[in-house]
Amino acid sequence: MAIAVQLLADLQRGDFRALARAISYVENGVHDFADQLSAGTAADTPVIGVTGPPGAGKSTLVDALIGHYVQQQKRVAVLCVDPSSSLYHGALLGDRIRMSDWYNHPAVFIRSLATRGSLGGLHPRIIEIADLVRQAPFDHILVETVGVGQNEIEIAGLADTTLVVLAPEAGDDIQSMKAGLLEVADIFVVNKSDRPDADLFVRNLRSMQTPAFRREGRDIPVIKTIASQKQGIGELAQLIEQDRKKAHSSHKRYRLLAEQAYLLIQQQRMKGVDREELEAAIEALFKAGSFNLYRFVKDRSI
Ligand SMILES: Nc1nc2c(ncn2[C@@H]2O[C@H](COP(=O)(O)OP(=O)(O)OP(=O)(O)O)[C@@H](O)[C@H]2O)c(=O)[nH]1
Numbered sequence: 001m002a003i004a005v006q007l008l009a010d011l012q013r014g015d016f017r018a019l020a021r022a023i024s025y026v027e028n029g030v031h032d033f034a035d036q037l038s039a040g041t042a043a044d045t046p047v048i049g050v051t052g053p054p055g056a057g058k059s060t061l062v063d064a065l066i067g068h069y070v071q072q073q074k075r076v077a078v079l080c081v082d083p084s085s086s087l088y089h090g091a092l093l094g095d096r097i098r099m100s101d102w103y104n105h106p107a108v109f110i111r112s113l114a115t116r117g118s119l120g121g122l123h124p125r126i127i128e129i130a131d132l133v134r135q136a137p138f139d140h141i142l143v144e145t146v147g148v149g150q151n152e153i154e155i156a157g158l159a160d161t162t163l164v165v166l167a168p169e170a171g172d173d174i175q176s177m178k179a180g181l182l183e184v185a186d187i188f189v190v191n192k193s194d195r196p197d198a199d200l201f202v203r204n205l206r207s208m209q210t211p212a213f214r215r216e217g218r219d220i221p222v223i224k225t226i227a228s229q230k231q232g233i234g235e236l237a238q239l240i241e242q243d244r245k246k247a248h249s250s251h252k253r254y255r256l257l258a259e260q261a262y263l264l265i266q267q268q269r270m271k272g273v274d275r276e277e278l279e280a281a282i283e284a285l286f287k288a289g290s291f292n293l294y295r296f297v298k299d300r301s302i
């Protein structure tokens with residue numbers, strides 16, 4: 001625990017090495033910081049979630065946003081949730097190359113996390129990890145995840161503002177897109193708008209926003225970017241800023257925190273519940289001729 005106290009103090013001063021170590025501890029289940037985090041004051045650096053289908057240009061966009069913020073003398077942290085874990089080095093390597101300019105920049109912290117084990121796709125300890133990052137002196141925190149059906153719902157529970165990044169190739173086909181992905185958007189980013197069908201795609205996204213779809217009666221903004229040429233980035237940063245102000249004056253904040261509390265409570269209640277251990281216990285009872293599923297579950301409930 002002394003280590004946790006020291007690491008927290010160091011990362012609060014902006015020591016990136018301490019932050020990296022603290023994240024590794026949480027990631028690997030070596031230490032948790034729940035005690036320290038519950039004693040301190042909650043920092044509320046906004047988290048910007050960046051999700052969207054594979055290859056839409058999320059990392060390129062994150063790279064461009066980092067550049068924008070750094071130019072404004074801001075400090076930026078990026079968490080890349082790597083869906084492919086260590087099996088697929090390609091994606092990780094890709095992110096590294098695209099963001100390589102920033103790896104040694106003193107105002108930029110970048111960290112990839114594997115998704116192992118989580119139901120929806122985000123790292124199971126992502127909330128605690130994000131809160132550790134919030135304790136460090138950053139102005140903006142970006143979290144990139146691939147939106148393939150479930151994890152975007154989790155990212156929406158973590159991020160103050162969720163960007164759904166799409167590329168016009170899905171043009172005529174918005175209906176078939178994962179509904180969950182569209183629903184979590186606070187801002188639609190139509191990236192790769194150097195492509196000819198970008199305008200059509202934007203129109204489709206706008207016309208899809210029927211009254212039932214709109215949140216709190218307002219349209220979800222749609223913005224065009226060409227991340228690879230750093231176009232549209234300043235406007236996007238402005239939209240993010242506006243969304244944050246709105247979020248602070250609406251119920252969204254409480255909904256977000258409720259979602260995070262739900263996930264943390266779920267984690268806590270499931271602590272010590274392990275499939276292999278269940279299987280071994282069942283086998284033993286079964287062999288003793290005294291297994292009953294309902295009694296078994298009842299004996300284990302708190
Ligand atoms: N034409 C064009 N290409 C782009 C643009 N933005 C990104 N790309 C290219 O699209 C490809 C994928 O970009 P990434 O940023 O890796 O996409 P991603 O969404 O992070 O991909 P995953 O993390 O693998 O899901 C790369 O080759 C980029 O150079 C753009 O605005 N226009």
Ligand SMILES: [Mg+2]
Pocket residue numbers: 058059060095144
């Ligand atoms: Mg990426």
